[in-house]
Amino acid sequence: MQQDQSSAPLRRVQPARRRWPWPLDLYQSAVGKKWAMAVTGVMLLGFVFFHMLGNLKVYLGPAQINHYGEWLRDIAVPALPRTVFLWLLRCGLIAAFAVHMHAAYALTRMNHRARPTKYASERDYVAANFASRTMRWTGIIVILFLFFHLADLTWGSLNPHFVRGNVYHNMAYSFSRVPVAAIYIVANLALAVHIFHGAWSLFASLGVSNPKLVAFRRRFAVGFASIILLGNISFPIAVQAHIIEDHGSTPYHAPTEQGR
Amino acid sequence: MSQTNGQTGGQTAVHHGRTLDLKLCIWRQPGPRAEGRMVEYDLPGVSEDMSFLEMLDLLNERLIAKEQEPVAFEHDCREGICGSCGMMINGQAHGPQLGTATCQLHMRKFNSGDVIEIEPWRAAAFPIVRDLVVNRSALDRIVEAGGYISVTAGAAPEANIIPVPKPVADAAFDAAACIGCGACVAACPNGAAQLFTAAKVAHLNLLPQGQAERFSRTEAMVERMEEFFGSCTFHGECEAACPKRISLENIVLMNGDYVRAKFKNRRLAGRR
């Protein structure tokens, strides 16, 4: 590399690092981290979509959604013991979350190093939108909400009337509390904004450059974000509007041996 | 000016342009290691027909007349092809007019009484040399890493021996229009040089002549870029700031080629 003759010498923002073995060296680069964020983003989008879709069963009544909840634990039985497949899915999701967040953290640090001084004048953004500029904040809201949501409806520690296995009852009770319903709605707005930029930019990170897809990418992002938003906020709204009410529902009971 | 269409051909309108009285706020920094600050200047009597750089020339003439240090700014061709005259004008790279460099911006875009804030590009990779002049040679370091094709220099080959389809030639030309001004870096909230690098990668990677080094080039240029610059989050500010309207799609193309470069069996690169 040439010597820098300038009176204002160049500085590197990335320290020189030893190269990791293939294929991990891809993740060492920022472009590779974005690729990993896109791949894990697709996994998380898939989860969010099917989570929303499954929960729509609440509109079919307690028996249906509670049965669905049991079925999730029964997938791949008898090839695998009960709940093993569910745990495999969960491990995949936890890994996806970990990679997604680590890459976001590392890239944010890199970007702060690359742009240490702000402009004195007010920046007049032309193309950057609210979603793209708030990704890290909406992301943080979503992860904090995720823990709240798990404590509320999976572990039950934030839900004094929690009944294991009675999804319908837990949901109806939880969302009947106005502040909780509000938290769900706000968090899902943040999630939708996050998805709006993510579902669009993942094509760019994955290098899907066919000009025929340019218009599709935006439509896909808008469509996906709105479907998730509408589906998810419909639950607290339906409870608040007394469309979903619990009148003594019970957890799903498998038919007895004789009944089969 | 009550001309009817084409009836009074040959008559050129005598145009008495407005003059503007401006207040300028300019970043003054005597040297790379010196402290800088925004300094205000009153500049009355600016013709609206002046270009932005001529307006700065006028300011400098008056500063020199008052035996003050003129504002250092980079400029060369003054016709939008050299890429040296970049500056941040009111928080927009190359000013409020889209698709042009600072030299192609004219004062008629402004109004009398306006306050115009002028700053140098800001990025860790662009250290300030003086006032509005920054060292953009980090961009040259990227090109050195692979922004070329290796050929055996001999007699010039017959020009049409390699067929290049029209859409391919158009796409490559569009990418090759990059003048290396650095506005994309300056406008990017992350200080990323993705648009510049992608343009330099794409104009070679799109063409048949660039195929031999396609993957080694992409890998080397991206990795050199990341030594100096931030990462791309697809805000799209670079595309909006670019005087040559380089498309974001080039970044998509580069990302795809970079990831492929990591997995490709390069011994098979000669096969279709």
Ligand code: SF4
């Ligand atoms: S891509 Fe556009 S903004 Fe960036 S250096 Fe090239 S011409 Fe300038």
